[in-house]
Amino acid sequence: MPSPTTTAPAQDTVAAPDVAALAAGTAIFGTGGGGAVYTSQIVAEEALRANGPVPLVSVDDLGPEDLVILMSGIGAPTVGIEMLSSSGQIELLVREAEAAAGRPITTLMAAEIGGSNGVGPVGWASRLGLKLLDADGMGRAFPDAAMVAMNVAGVPCEFSVLSDVVGNVSVIKTVDLHWLERHARALTVASGSICLGVHYPMTAETARGAVVEGTVGAAIRVGHALLSSSDPVAAVADELGGSILLTGKITDLDRRTVGGFSRGSVTIAGTGADRGRLQRVEIQNENLVVLEDGEVLVSVPDNVTIIDAETGHAITTEMLRYGQRVSVLAWACDPIWRTPRGLELAGPRAFGYDLPYTPFGGADR
Incomplete structure (x- = not known):
C-alpha cells in the first residue's frame, strides 16, 4: 500500500466541513504530540465559516511570485491545553515575517501535520487570506526544530519569528537549526512554555523535494476513515x-x-x-x-x-x-x-x- 503522505491530494480546497476529519487525522499523525486538536478544530471551523474555504495547493502549483512559510505552535502540549493564543498574534507574526523576508507571504505550510499544529494553519490561512500548501515539514510530529525535512534536504532556514500571548516578538537568525531549537525553546519557556512561530521561508524552487507532500489530504482521508x-x-x-x-x-x-x-x-x-x-x-x-x-x-x-x-x-x-x-x-x-x-x-x-x-x-x- 502506498504511503498516504505521498498520495496526490484528493481536493483543492479545505472548507469548514473538512475540519473534523482533518483534526481526527492530524491527531493520529501527531504520534502523541503536536497538541490536542479540540481547540484548534473549533477555531479553524469558525475561521473557515467566516472567511470561506482555503485553497489547497501542491508544490507544483506554486509560481515564482509565491513565498511559503511554516507556522506552528511551539512548547509543551500540557501547557497549550490551558494557554490559548491571543487575538492578533498570527497577524503580528506574519507582518514581522514579511518584513524580514522583504516580500509578501502567499502560502502557509504546517511545520508538522501532527496534532493541533496540523489543524491551526488551516484557520490561520483563512483569516489571513493565504493559500495552504498540501505538505508539511515532518509527515508526523517531532519535538525539535531541527527535525524537519528541509533540514534533511539541506535547505537553510533564513529566519524565525516567535510571539507569545502578551505580544512579545522575537526575530531569530541562527547558524543552524540546532541553535534555533536552543534559542526558541529558551524564549518559549520564558513565555510560559507556549508560543506561536513562523520560520523557513521557501520559494517553489526550494520547497520542491524538501517537504513531505500530500499530508493535508492524507490527514483528511485518515480522519474520514476513522469517523465513517x-x-x-x-x-x-x-x-x-x-x-x-x-x-x-x-x-x-x-x-x-x-x-x-x-x-x-x-x-x-x-x-x-x-x-x-x-x-x-x-x-x-x-x-x-x-x-x-x-x-x-x-x-x-x-x-x-x-x-x-x-x-x-x-x-x-x-x-x-x-x-x-x-x-x-x-x-x-x-x-x-x-x-x-x-x-x-x-x-x-x-x-x-x-x-x-x-x-x-x-x-x-
Whole structure:
C-alpha cells in the first residue's frame, strides 16, 4: 500500500466541513504530540465559516511570485491545553515575517501535520487570506526544530519569528537549526512554555523535494476513515498500512513537564487476546519507542500513536490517564527519515536512546 503522505491530494480546497476529519487525522499523525486538536478544530471551523474555504495547493502549483512559510505552535502540549493564543498574534507574526523576508507571504505550510499544529494553519490561512500548501515539514510530529525535512534536504532556514500571548516578538537568525531549537525553546519557556512561530521561508524552487507532500489530504482521508467506519481502529490501521501492536489498559504513567517538553513513559497491560502481554512506550512530547519483554518493537522515526480502543481517536501524551482502554498503532515513517541524514536528525540516538534503528513494516513504502 502506498504511503498516504505521498498520495496526490484528493481536493483543492479545505472548507469548514473538512475540519473534523482533518483534526481526527492530524491527531493520529501527531504520534502523541503536536497538541490536542479540540481547540484548534473549533477555531479553524469558525475561521473557515467566516472567511470561506482555503485553497489547497501542491508544490507544483506554486509560481515564482509565491513565498511559503511554516507556522506552528511551539512548547509543551500540557501547557497549550490551558494557554490559548491571543487575538492578533498570527497577524503580528506574519507582518514581522514579511518584513524580514522583504516580500509578501502567499502560502502557509504546517511545520508538522501532527496534532493541533496540523489543524491551526488551516484557520490561520483563512483569516489571513493565504493559500495552504498540501505538505508539511515532518509527515508526523517531532519535538525539535531541527527535525524537519528541509533540514534533511539541506535547505537553510533564513529566519524565525516567535510571539507569545502578551505580544512579545522575537526575530531569530541562527547558524543552524540546532541553535534555533536552543534559542526558541529558551524564549518559549520564558513565555510560559507556549508560543506561536513562523520560520523557513521557501520559494517553489526550494520547497520542491524538501517537504513531505500530500499530508493535508492524507490527514483528511485518515480522519474520514476513522469517523465513517463501524470498526475505526481497523479502518485507521488499514488506511495507514500500519499494525495494531497491542490492545489493553494503561496501568502505569510517569509524565512530567521538563524544559518545555512533556517527558516520561506509559505502561499498557494487554487485555482480551493480548492478556498477559505488557508494553512500555517512551515519550518526549511524542511517542518514541515501544518495548515488550526487553525488545524494541518500533522506534522513532517510525510512527506510534496510542488510540482509544473503541473509538479509534488518538490520545495525545498530555491526555493519557491511568485505566484508559487503548490500542497501540504503528506505521512506517516517510522514506526521507530513513536516509542517513534523516536518522541522524530523528533516529533513536537523536533522542538519547542507544538503540539501532530497524525499519518498522519492512522496506520503505
